[in-house]
Amino acid sequence: MNIIMKDKIIGIVAKIMIDNIDTDQIIPTEFLKSIKKFGFGEFLFDGWRYQRDGDLDTPVKERGLQKDFILNQQPFDKAKILLVGDNFGCGSSREHAVWALRDFGIEAVISTSFGDIFYNNCFKNSVLAIKLQSKDITKIESFIKHDPHQIIVSLVDKTIMAGKESITFNVEDSLINRIIHNQDDIDITMKDAQRIKDFEANHLAVKPWL
Amino acid sequence: MNKTLYDKLWDMHAINPDDDAETLLYIDRHFLHEVTSPQAFEGIEKKGLAPWRLDANVATPDHNVSTQRGKNLDIHNSEHSLSKIQLIELDKNCKKFGVTQHDINSDKQGIVHVIGPELGLTLPGMTIVCGDSHTSTHGAFACLSMGIGTSEVEHVLATQTLRVRKLANMRISIVGAPKFWITPKDVILYIISKIGTAGGTGHAIEFAGDYIESLSMEGRMTICNMSIEAGAKVGLVAYDSVTESYIKERGNSQKLESSDAFDYWSQLHSDPHATFDKEIEIDISDLLPQVSWGTSPEMTIAFNGDIPKSSNSKKALSYMGLENEKNLLNIEFDKVFIGSCTNSRIEDLRAAAAAIKGRKKAASIKEVLIVPGSRSVQKQAEQEGLDIIFKEAGFSWRDPGCSMCLGMNEDKLAPYERCASTSNRNFEGRQGYLGRTHLVSPFVAGLVAIHGHLPSDLNEYNYER
Numbered sequence: 001m002n003i004i005m006k007d008k009i010i011g012i013v014a015k016i017m018i019d020n021i022d023t024d025q026i027i028p029t030e031f032l033k034s035i036k037k038f039g040f041g042e043f044l045f046d047g048w049r050y051q052r053d054g055d056l057d058t059p060v061k062e063r064g065l066q067k068d069f070i071l072n073q074q075p076f077d078k079a080k081i082l083l084v085g086d087n088f089g090c091g092s093s094r095e096h097a098v099w100a101l102r103d104f105g106i107e108a109v110i111s112t113s114f115g116d117i118f119y120n121n122c123f124k125n126s127v128l129a130i131k132l133q134s135k136d137i138t139k140i141e142s143f144i145k146h147d148p149h150q151i152i153v154s155l156v157d158k159t160i161m162a163g164k165e166s167i168t169f170n171v172e173d174s175l176i177n178r179i180i181h182n183q184d185d186i187d188i189t190m191k192d193a194q195r196i197k198d199f200e201a202n203h204l205a206v207k208p209w210l
Numbered sequence: 211m212n213k214t215l216y217d218k219l220w221d222m223h224a225i226n227p228d229d230d231a232e233t234l235l236y237i238d239r240h241f242l243h244e245v246t247s248p249q250a251f252e253g254i255e256k257k258g259l260a261p262w263r264l265d266a267n268v269a270t271p272d273h274n275v276s277t278q279r280g281k282n283l284d285i286h287n288s289e290h291s292l293s294k295i296q297l298i299e300l301d302k303n304c305k306k307f308g309v310t311q312h313d314i315n316s317d318k319q320g321i322v323h324v325i326g327p328e329l330g331l332t333l334p335g336m337t338i339v340c341g342d343s344h345t346s347t348h349g350a351f352a353c354l355s356m357g358i359g360t361s362e363v364e365h366v367l368a369t370q371t372l373r374v375r376k377l378a379n380m381r382i383s384i385v386g387a388p389k390f391w392i393t394p395k396d397v398i399l400y401i402i403s404k405i406g407t408a409g410g411t412g413h414a415i416e417f418a419g420d421y422i423e424s425l426s427m428e429g430r431m432t433i434c435n436m437s438i439e440a441g442a443k444v445g446l447v448a449y450d451s452v453t454e455s456y457i458k459e460r461g462n463s464q465k466l467e468s469s470d471a472f473d474y475w476s477q478l479h480s481d482p483h484a485t486f487d488k489e490i491e492i493d494i495s496d497l498l499p500q501v502s503w504g505t506s507p508e509m510t511i512a513f514n515g516d517i518p519k520s521s522n523s524k525k526a527l528s529y530m531g532l533e534n535e536k537n538l539l540n541i542e543f544d545k546v547f548i549g550s551c552t553n554s555r556i557e558d559l560r561a562a563a564a565a566i567k568g569r570k571k572a573a574s575i576k577e578v579l580i581v582p583g584s585r586s587v588q589k590q591a592e593q594e595g596l597d598i599i600f601k602e603a604g605f606s607w608r609d610p611g612c613s614m615c616l617g618m619n620e621d622k623l624a625p626y627e628r629c630a631s632t633s634n635r636n637f638e639g640r641q642g643y644l645g646r647t648h649l650v651s652p653f654v655a656g657l658v659a660i661h662g663h664l665p666s667d668l669n670e671y672n673y674e675r
Contacts, residue, residue, distance in 0.1 A: 024637040033292040035248035053643035087408040093343040095359035124361035174231040
């Protein structure tokens with residue numbers, strides 16, 4: 001029996017409507033020197049967020065905030081959801097980009113489209129990536145126009161609500177279930193270990209050069 | 211039934227073809243490097259697991275290595291402490307789990323996408339993955355190869371599989387005879403400028419047509435390498451006699467000849483009536499050398515073309531310091547970088563050497579970095595005397611690694627410095643904080659190195675390469 005670990009996300013939406021935001025912008029290469037899986041939140045959008053460049057050793061406090069960047073403004077510094085332009089997360093495969101979003105507190109990202117590798121990486125880290133058509137992106141923009149700039153995302157119903165308004169979204173069950181039930185990919189795959197072994201034995205026998 | 215090359219590779223590796231949602235895809239080869247693997251090794255260790263099939267895995271440090279290290283570097287005594295940790299960690303993990311590593315002092319070390327093919331580790335028909343988006347490079351060998359995240363690196367280590375959904379099929383046919391100066395880099399930059407940086411998202415792109423058939427394996431690798439810059443994590447070229455010759459020169463020929471490998475590989479092409487979800491034809495007869503002007507690879511024009519000015523280009527133009535420029539012909543460059551998994555192979559270095567033809571670095575250029583893709587490329591170039599040509603021109607001849615492609619090591623642009631780069635990404639800050647990158651071919655990079663700017667007339671460079 002699969003237990004529901006997370007059924008909704010309620011939070012403030014920060015809007016960054018720039019197209020083709022690549023993963024180098026989400027987390028610059030310098031911070032990939034960390035060998036940890038956590039601690040990237042303060043470097044999210046680092047090049048846009050601070051007045052000076054930095055590294056893992058320099059306290060961000062010393063670098064001065066870019067006050068006009070949305071994640072530096074209240075209440076968006078507490079945003080749990082990002083609304084972004086087309087093709088978000090294109091470029092480098094660095095999963096650090098998703099770790100930075102997650103560590104900042106982002107639980108969902110909404111766009112018309114995502115980089116393929118980034119999209120996969122999101123669901124491995126319980127970050128919900130929602131693809132919507134442009135007309136629905138416009139609706140979300142109107143939902144969040146006024147205080148408290150908040151929406152409710154129901155993972156189970158696949159709906160986005162604000163006041164009396166709501167829209168639905170599509171995402172594959174196999175992906176969203178990872179988040180709802182906090183499932184681990186390796187645990188899921190290991191149930192098929194024998195099947196993998198059988199396939200492998202035949203595959204390697206037929207292709208001895210592998 | 212008529213299948214595309216991608217369909218065939220998929221079917222050969224799908225463990226559970228009848229499941230609708232996700233396919234378990236068997237992985238033949240897994241490359242690892244120091245930046246995206248530490249968390250994955252830690253993950254399998256925590257779960258008490260070991261690599262599923264040890265000999266599928268090969269590691270090498272490349273992203274974060276110094277390119278001025280000489281031959282015998284003691285990683286425990288190297289200066290840059292943070293970078294050192296990743297090298298030590300890769301070393302430790304490879305030893306602990308028994309993974310083959312071509313380490314920092316090995317004569318087989320190099321950029322992972324350069325050494326795979328040259329060491330015969332990349333073979334046609336394989337599924338190949340690596341925690342690096344430019345894994346698409348290996349598709350030049352009719353491999354289903356793609357970049358993955360660190361969680362997937364861990365999954366592949368633990369299970370020898372990936373849980374994936376099938377991509378759609380796209381074919382780009384490249385026709386027409388290119389002009390003298392045109393290299394595969396110009397062709398792929400042009401394609402990206404035409405279809406956009408999301409043009410191939412959700413697709414595997416097969417590159418086809420007379421031009422692709424005429425290319426060497428190195429040229430095909432450059433094209434497939436940058437399919438990710440068009441949004442496609444998988445790039446492909448069909449197996450043919452060019453592939454066969456390359457493998458025979460490098461792979462373990464005896465072992466391959468005694469098996470029916472070559473016969474098996476001869477089916478690695480799309481069937482004549484296979485259908486693609488998207489088909490595009492690109493004519494390169496009139497193509498001129500390409501240069502990127504903005505902060506996305508799709509922001510690319512002919513070297514003498516007008517810079518597009520619109521509300522969409524404003525942010526990029528401001529970052530690039532080009533708001534008041536009509537074209538790119540008069541802008542002065544500060545640095546030149548020749549290297550990266552896109553353009554660091556021997557043919558690329560030969561093209562750069564041919565462009566400079568014994569001339570010296572322009573006085574206005576602060577530095578020209580030549581970073582060969584691997585120890586093997588470095589050695590070959592030195593045998594051909596290319597290093598002498600570069601050194602006499604006043605360029606810096608370096609040790610192999612990713613270097614200024616991503617600016618992770620000390621090879622970086624200073625703020626506002628402008629670079630002609632043979633790498634693959636011109637994103638904001640990619641080569642250093644506030645640095646300005648123009649993507650070009652090795653030939654054009656060589657010309658910028660000696661002139662300090664782009665040439666206005668290419669006709670004087672019509673010499674044989």
